Amino acid sequence: MITNKNNRPLVSVVMPCFNSAQHLNQAIDSVLEQDYPNIELIVVDDGSTDNSLQILQQYGDKIKVIVQKNGGPAAARNTAMRAATGDFIAFNDSDDIWLPGKLSTQINYLLATPEIGLCYTSWIVWDQQQPLQQRLNKQPNISAQQLVPEFSGWIYLKLLKVSYIHTTTAVMRKDIIDNVGYFNEAYRVGEDHDYWLRISQYCQVTKLKRAYSVYRDEPISITKTLHPHNFSLLVLEDNIRRFGLNCPSGAKIELSQVEKYLGERHFVYGYQAMLSKQRHIAFKSFKFGLKYRYKFARTFFLMLACSNSITFKLLLKKRQLQIIRSFYNNILGGVTCLG
Incomplete structure (x- = not known):
């Protein structure tokens, strides 16, 4: 197990980025400002055509930046996962936000429960119609490590219905990759659901009830381009x-x-x-x-x-x-x- 700062295992945070300039700073800062002391943040610029790369370069050696041609979220995550050197892999998307205490809570839980391969949490959907703090104030007071039993353990059958695991909430042991592999890059959508299904056949997972991530909900466009495959x-x-x-x-x-x-x-x-x-x-x-x-x-x-x-x-x-x-x-x- 890789340890360095304060004798804590290194966590590699995977962040794909494609034309995310508008929200990129907030996503990155929410990771770097975590109270967990041993993080490497790997951001993969997946062929952005806006000024995302310039924003990434402003962080200097605080983050690792990899630039590649556009291949979709699965390809970008896989690139970051292959570059990861930590014992744990965490995920955040370039327009979402981690809340304080997220990483330390999940790593502490995983260190205490070696039989659990992945820990995920509840999340907050933010429609951006009100200030974020106002939205956060509506959350119930829940203890840091309170579990959700019905969505913990062997949850393969539950995941057949719907992807209950939001990617930005997940933290997993890196050695899962040796047994499950990487995201399927053939899926341009739903690649995360596929990955969680495969993981759920390999190991038990746990859901923490408290919300530690914010999903930025963008309005659904009536003219949204339809993907060519279901x-x-x-x-x-x-x-x-x-x-x-x-x-x-x-x-x-x-x-x-x-x-x-x-x-x-x-x-x-x-x-x-x-x-x-x-x-x-x-x-x-x-x-x-x-x-x-x-x-x-x-x-x-x-x-x-x-x-x-x-x-x-x-x-x-x-x-x-x-x-x-x-x-x-x-x-x-x-x-x-x-x-």
Whole structure:
């Protein structure tokens, strides 16, 4: 175990950066200002075209900077992880914020529980409509190491439903990489969900109830470019093929429940395609989702509405679009790592 400052193990903090100039200082400072004394912060500039690199260079030897061509979040994280020299790996994104005490709390927990491979925490969603401190003041008073038992231990089956682990909250032992590998760079979205699923088959994890990270929530654009593949679905299908429906603890999940998860991903991707006005993709996604009978009546109706341009245009009239957007946002509240 690498120790140096105050006899504490070195923690390598991984931060991918792509055109993050607006929030980059706040993300970096939230890491450097932690009370944990032994940190190396590795920031990978993933082909930024703004002034992110100039901001990074201002930190001098306080951080390690690696510049590469744009390859996506998975590729950037992998580059940083390969350069890491610490015994633990922590993650923060270049627009998110760590709260004081985060790293020391999680490292202390992992040092005290060698059977746990990864520790993650609750997080705060900040819509930036109010000052951050005002948002933080609304948090309940929770002890530093209070656990969330239902989302701790062997959680593979729970992760099949949704990615309960937010990347910016996770701290893991570096030797996990030797057994699980790195992020799958084929996934441009959902690469984190895939990684946590793979880790959950290898080791137990723990969730701390107290929030130690702030996720900066940017408004969803109605014209957001649709990803060409339903990555959320692919992540789930790939891991089911690899690991099946059994948890290392011996627990199992019914096939019917997993089919519901698969149907949900078809349904949500269909909504995304509708909002992007890509009728043919929406039709195809709803059609494939029908076999899982998830929200069958609504899926069938939307599939029919997407079957020709006239009904599709009627569906996307302003009033109907507002209804769709509202419902879609409600879905996003329960599903993460969407394709």
